[in-house]
Amino acid sequence: MLAAFSILLIVAFDAEVTRLIQLYIVGVFVSFTLSQLGMTRHWTRELRTEVDPATRRRMRRSRAINSFGLAMTGVVLVVVLVTKFLAGAWIAILAMGTFFMIMRSIRRHYDSVGEELAIQADDQVLPTRVHAIVLVSKVHKPTMRALAYAKASRPNVLEAVMVSTDPVERDRTLDTWDRLGIDVPLKILDSPYREVIRPVVEYAKAIREASPRGVVAVFIPEYVVGHWWEQLLHNQTALRLKTRLLFTPGVMMTSVPYQLRSSRIGEERAERQDGQVRAGGTYADWARGRDEDRG
Incomplete structure (x- = not known):
């Protein structure tokens, strides 16, 4: 953004x-003035608590110098x-004022989030189930790995949920489930309009x-793949579902990778990149290796 703004100024002022x-x-003397003001306030604040006479004399001298500056x-x-001002100084003032207001707004946002995240008494209460x-x-x-991990977490209630968009596939899954003797109940959520996300979200909300x-x-359950293009073919439904469930209070999500x-x-690529960093390789070396892996 700063580069684009600089180009705009060069064009507007014909370079x-x-x-x-x-x-x-304007920018230089605003920074000079603010720095001197900051140091003056700093020495004034330090003088309130300092009791050593020699140190106080040094602080007063420093404050006098900064006040003169x-x-x-x-x-x-x-x-x-x-x-x-009319020759172009107003642009710098406007830009600095705009950035100042933006940064103040960001600070207020972080302060507001900090207050919202402060621990209260009921935050230490365990869920009933x-x-x-x-x-x-x-x-x-x-699926079997996710079931095993869910069992290991020892929830009060454990069930498997399948969204049925195809009766043939639903029946095949039920037969396989019974044939393998999986000891977790399988609940079927019918979705005649082939929606997958909405039935799961509504079911989770109903339980909550x-x-x-x-x-x-x-x-x-999610697939872990090594090629970037495989990301486009897998895990898209899981990604959309997690995005929706993030806005549902009381619902926790756990991705179980396979x-x-x-x-x-991907693992070998990460190891090579770590080796380049440890060996003192440059960012260009790392980027070159990444491009070769993608190719």
Whole structure:
């Protein structure tokens, strides 16, 4: 953004240094004046608590020097603003004021979030129950890993949930579930309009409403792949679902990764990049290795 703004100023002022120098002068003397003001306030604050006579004399001398600098730079700044305001100094003032307001707004936002995140008495109360849901698209290794991990977490209630968009696939999954003797109940959520996200979100909300002091833990099996283009082919439904569930209070999400064979490529790439960093390689070396892996 700063580069684009600089290009805009160069074009607007026809790259004439005599016109652009007005912006520079304002910026320089504003920074000089504020720095001297800051040091003056610093010494004044330190003098309130310092008791050693020698140190106090040194602080008073430093404050006097900074006060003199503040007066000089302040006078020059006022002169520049009065004489060069219409010649382009107003642009620098407007830009600094805009950035100041933006930074103040960001600070207020962080302060507000900090107050909202402050720990209260009821934040240490444990949930009355944990209702765990393992999402099932089909019966395969990622599903079994997610079921095993969910069992290890020992929730109060554990069930597998499948969104049915195809009766044939639903029946095949139920037969496989019974044939393998999986000891977790499988609940089917019918979705005649082939929606996958909405039924899961509504079911999680219903569980939460039935037990407001409990939590719903959703376990989502995900593939770990090694090629960037594989990310476009896998995990898209899981990504959309997690995005929706993030806005549902009382619902916790856990991604259970399953590494496909191609994930070894990503692991080897990460190891090579770590080796380049340890060996003192440059960013260009790292980027070159990344591009070669993508190719």
